[in-house]
Amino acid sequence: MLGGTKRMSQNLFKSILIFTFIYGVLSTPPEDPIECSSNNTNCTVTNSYGMFPDRSICQAAQTLYPTTEQELVSMVASAARNKSKMKVATRYSHSIPKLVCPDGQNGVLISTKNLNTILRIDVEGETMTVESGVTLRQVISEAARFELALPYTPYWWGLTIGGLLGTGAHGSSLWGKGSGVHERVVGLRIVTPAGPEEGYAKVWNLSETDEDLNAAKVSLGVLGVVSQVTLKLESRFKRSITYVTKNDSDLGDQVLTFGQQHEFADITWYPSQRKAKYRIDDRVPTNTSGNGLYNFIPFRSTSTAVLAATRTTEDIQEATRDANGKCLGAIAVTGTLAATAFGLTNNGILFTGYPVIGFSNRLQSSGTCLDSPQDVFLTACPWDSRIKGQFFHQTAFSIGLSVVKNFIEDVQKLVDLEPQSLCGLELNNGILMRYVKASSAYLGKTEDAIDFDITYYRSKDPLDARLFQDIYEEIEQMGLFKYGGLPHWGKNRNLGFIGAIGKYPDAGKFLSVKEKYDPQGLFSSEWTDQVLGLTEGITIVKDGCALEGLCICSEDSHCAPSQGYLCRRGRIYKEARVCTRREEESASKSEV
Numbered sequence: 342m343l344g345g346t347k348r349m350s351q352n353l354f355k356s357i358l359i360f361t362f363i364y365g366v367l368s369t370p371p372e373d374p375i376e377c378s379s380n381n382t383n384c385t386v387t388n389s390y391g392m393f394p395d396r397s398i399c400q401a402a403q404t405l406y407p408t409t410e411q412e413l414v415s416m417v418a419s420a421a422r423n424k425s426k427m428k429v430a431t432r433y434s435h436s437i438p439k440l441v442c443p444d445g446q447n448g449v450l451i452s453t454k455n456l457n458t459i460l461r462i463d464v465e466g467e468t469m470t471v472e473s474g475v476t477l478r479q480v481i482s483e484a485a486r487f488e489l490a491l492p493y494t495p496y497w498w499g500l501t502i503g504g505l506l507g508t509g510a511h512g513s514s515l516w517g518k519g520s521g522v523h524e525r526v527v528g529l530r531i532v533t534p535a536g537p538e539e540g541y542a543k544v545w546n547l548s549e550t551d552e553d554l555n556a557a558k559v560s561l562g563v564l565g566v567v568s569q570v571t572l573k574l575e576s577r578f579k580r581s582i583t584y585v586t587k588n589d590s591d592l593g594d595q596v597l598t599f600g601q602q603h604e605f606a607d608i609t610w611y612p613s614q615r616k617a618k619y620r621i622d623d624r625v626p627t628n629t630s631g632n633g634l635y636n637f638i639p640f641r642s643t644s645t646a647v648l649a650a651t652r653t654t655e656d657i658q659e660a661t662r663d664a665n666g667k668c669l670g671a672i673a674v675t676g677t678l679a680a681t682a683f684g685l686t687n688n689g690i691l692f693t694g695y696p697v698i699g700f701s702n703r704l705q706s707s708g709t710c711l712d713s714p715q716d717v718f719l720t721a722c723p724w725d726s727r728i729k730g731q732f733f734h735q736t737a738f739s740i741g742l743s744v745v746k747n748f749i750e751d752v753q754k755l756v757d758l759e760p761q762s763l764c765g766l767e768l769n770n771g772i773l774m775r776y777v778k779a780s781s782a783y784l785g786k787t788e789d790a791i792d793f794d795i796t797y798y799r800s801k802d803p804l805d806a807r808l809f810q811d812i813y814e815e816i817e818q819m820g821l822f823k824y825g826g827l828p829h830w831g832k833n834r835n836l837g838f839i840g841a842i843g844k845y846p847d848a849g850k851f852l853s854v855k856e857k858y859d860p861q862g863l864f865s866s867e868w869t870d871q872v873l874g875l876t877e878g879i880t881i882v883k884d885g886c887a888l889e890g891l892c893i894c895s896e897d898s899h900c901a902p903s904q905g906y907l908c909r910r911g912r913i914y915k916e917a918r919v920c921t922r923r924e925e926e927s928a929s930k931s932e933v
C-alpha cells in the first residue's frame with residue numbers, strides 16, 4: 342500500500358520533471374539581490390550568484406526605487422545633501438565583483454528596477470530611447486516589433502542597459518564598430534551630485550558630439566546614475582548559423598581569419614578534448630526562409646534535482662582527484678549540448694539540421710530561466726544560490742589579436758604537459774572566445790581582441806584547493822600579465838584587476854570626467870577606487886588567498902600547504918606564481 346503510494350508519487354515527480362524540462366514553466370525566478378527590512382532600510386546586497394569574490398556581504402542604509410527621472414534627481418539630491426555614499430543597483434545584479442556596494446554601511450542604493458520604460462522609438466532615424474533599467478530582452482523584442490535591430494549584444498538577455506554599459510558588455514564581432522553595446526550609444530542622460538546652487542543634483546544630456554560620452558558610456562557606475570540611453574539601431578535582418586567542430590591544432594591561426602570572415606563569429610574551445618567549435622554566423626537576405634530560435638540550454642530553467650546531482654558529482658570528483666571522471670563528464674556534457682544544437686531550433690520547436698536561419702532578435706540572446714511564476718524550486722537558473730547548483734569562478738579577459746596566437750599556443754603547451762587538466766572547464770561548455778574591437782570609450786577595449794570566458798569549479802570551502810589549481814592559475818596570470826589581457830569589468834577574481842587601469846591610455850581622461858561629475862566621490866567605493874588605481878589594496882593577502890584569486894601567492898600559506906599545495910613558479914610562464922601540488926611538482930622536476 343505504502344510502496345504503491347511512494348511509487349505513484351515518484352512517477353508523479355518524474356512526470357513533473359519531464360513536463361518542466363519540456364515547458365520550463367515550473368521555474369523559480371531569481372531572487373532579488375537586495376534584501377531590506379520592511380521599509381527599504383537596513384539592506385544587504387549581493388550579486389546574482391549570491392557571492393562576491395571575497396565572500397563578503399555588503400550593506401546599505403536604505404534602497405530607493407525611483408520611477409521617473411524627476412524622482413531620480415530628487416533622490417540623488419537628497420543623498421548628496423546628506424553627503425551619503427551611493428551606488429546604482431539593478432534588478433538582478435549580474436556583475437561578479439563588488440561594483441554594487443556603496444562605501445561603508447550607511448550608503449544608499451538606487452535601484453533601477455522601476456526605471457524600466459521604453460520611452461521613444463524613432464523608426465525613421467532608427468533609434469530607441471530607454472530608461473536605464475530596461476533589460477536587453479525588452480530592447481531586442483521592442484526593436485523587432487518595429488522591424489529594427491540592435492545587431493551585437495551579450496548572449497544573456499537579463500542584463501539591464503545601465504548595467505551592461507557600466508561594465509562594457511559585448512557580444513562577438515570584428516565588423517563595423519564591433520560588438521560592444523556602448524558603440525551604439527548616441528545619447529545618454531546621467532544624473533550626478535551637484536552643489537547647493539544647483540539643488541544638489543544635475544542632469545547631463547550627452548550626445549555623440551560630447552567628449553564626456555566616452556567616459557559615461559562605460560563608467561563602472563562611478564560618475565552618477567545613467568537615467569536614459571539612446572541606442573542606434575538598424576533594420577531588422579536575418580542570420581544563418583552553423584556550428585562546425587574541428588581539432589584545435591591550428592586554432593591560433595584560425596582565430597585571426599575567422600573573425601574577418603563571419604560577422605557574428607565566435608569560437609568555443611575544448612582544450613583537453615583538443616577541439617574547437619566554430620560558429621559560422623552571417624547575415625542573409627531577409628527573404629531567406631527560416632524561423633530559427635536560440636534558447637541556449639545553459640540559460641534555461643533547469644531541474645534542481647539534476648543540478649544538485651551534477652554538483653555532487655563534481656564535488657566528489659574534486660575530493661577524490663578523479664581527473665578521468667571529469668574528462669568523461671566533459672565529453673558527455675559537450676556531446677549532449679552538441680546533439681541538441683546548444684538550444685537552437687529551426688522553427689522554435691525542432692532542430693532538423695544546420696544552418697539555422699531566422700531573424701536576429703530570435704537568435705542573438707536568450708535566458709528563459711528568468712521567466713515564470715514562483716514555484717517550489719523544481720527548476721531555477723543553474724547558478725541560483727538558494728539551491729545546490731553551479732558555483733564557479735569566472736575569469737574573463739581580452740587579448741589583442743597581435744599576440745593571441747601565442748597565448749593560445751601557451752595554453753596548448755600546458756595541455757600537452759597535463760592533458761586532463763582542462764576537462765573541468767569543459768564541464769562548463771569550454772572557453773567561449775568572442776571578438777571585440779578597439780573603442781572610443783575611455784574604459785573600453787584598447788585594441789581589437791578576443792575575449793576569453795573561462796568558467797571553473799569553485800569550492801564552497803574557500804580553503805579547499807582544486808584539481809589542477811596550478812594550471813588554471815597559470816592560464817589566468819598568463820592571459821592577464823604575460824599577454825596584457827584586459828579584464829571584463831563585470832567578471833573576474835580580484836587578481837584580474839591588478840594593474841588593469843594602467844593598461845588604459847585614456848584612464849586619465851576618465852578620471853577627469855569623474856572629478857567633474859562627482860568631485861566628492863559619492864558614487865565611488867573602496868573597490869572602485871582600487872580598480873581605478875586611486876588606492877592600494879586590490880588583493881587581499883591572507884592564508885589561502887590564492888585559492889580564491891584574492892591574491893597571487895608569494896608564500897606557501899597563500900595556497901593550501903596542509904593539502905600539499907605550495908606556492909611555485911608556473912610551468913610555461915615562469916613569472917607566474919601558482920599553487921602547485923607536491924606530487925605534480927616532483928613529476929615536473931623529474932621531467933626536466
Ligand SMILES: Cc1cc2nc3c(=O)[nH]c(=O)nc-3n(C[C@H](O)[C@H](O)[C@H](O)COP(=O)(O)OP(=O)(O)OC[C@H]3O[C@@H](n4cnc5c(N)ncnc54)[C@H](O)[C@@H]3O)c2cc1C
Binds near residue numbers: 506508
Ligand atoms: C548569465 C550571464 C551572462 C552574461 N553574458 C555576458 C555576455 O554575453 N557578454 C558580456 O560582456 N557580459 C556578460 N555578462 C556580464 C554582464 O554583462 C555584466 O556583469 C553586466 O554589467 C551586468 O549587468 P546588470 O544589468 O546585471 O548590472 P549590474 O551588474 O547590477 O551593474 C553593473 C555596474 O553598472 C552600474 N550600473 C548599473 N546601472 C546603472 C545606471 N543606470 N547608471 C549608472 N551605473 C549603473 C552598477 O552600479 C555596477 O557598477 C553575463 C553575466 C551573466 C550573469
Ligand SMILES: *[C@@H]1O[C@H](CO)[C@@H](O)[C@H](O)[C@H]1NC(C)=O
Binds near residue numbers: 378
Ligand atoms: C524603518 O524602520 C525602522 C525600524 O522599524 C525605524 O527605526 C526607521 O525609522 C524606519 N525608517 C524610515 C525611513 O521610515
Ligand SMILES: *[C@@H]1O[C@H](CO)[C@@H](O)[C@H](O)[C@H]1NC(C)=O
Binds near residue numbers: 378383
Ligand atoms: C538590520 O538587519 C539585521 C538582520 O538583517 C538585524 O540583525 C539588525 O538588527 C537590523 N538593524 C536595524 C537597525 O534594524
Ligand SMILES: *[C@@H]1O[C@H](CO)[C@@H](O)[C@H](O)[C@H]1NC(C)=O
Binds near residue numbers: 416420425449
Ligand atoms: C538624508 O537625511 C535625512 C535626515 O537624516 C533622511 O531622512 C533622508 O532619508 C536622507 N536621504 C538620503 C537619500 O539618504
Ligand SMILES: *[C@@H]1O[C@H](CO)[C@@H](O)[C@H](O)[C@H]1NC(C)=O
Binds near residue numbers: 528547
Ligand atoms: C538632449 O540632447 C539632444 C541632442 O543634442 C537634444 O535633441 C535634446 O533636445 C536634449 N534634451 C534636453 C531635455 O535638453
Ligand SMILES: *[C@@H]1O[C@H](CO)[C@@H](O)[C@H](O)[C@H]1NC(C)=O
Binds near residue numbers: 590
Ligand atoms: C587536425 O586536422 C587537420 C585537418 O583539418 C589535420 O591535417 C591534422 O592532422 C589534425 N591534427 C590532429 C592532431 O588530429
Ligand SMILES: *[C@@H]1O[C@H](CO)[C@@H](O)[C@H](O)[C@H]1NC(C)=O
Binds near residue numbers: 626628629630
Ligand atoms: C529574395 O529577394 C531577392 C531580391 O529582392 C531576389 O532576387 C531573390 O530571388 C529572393 N529570394 C528568395 C528566396 O525569395
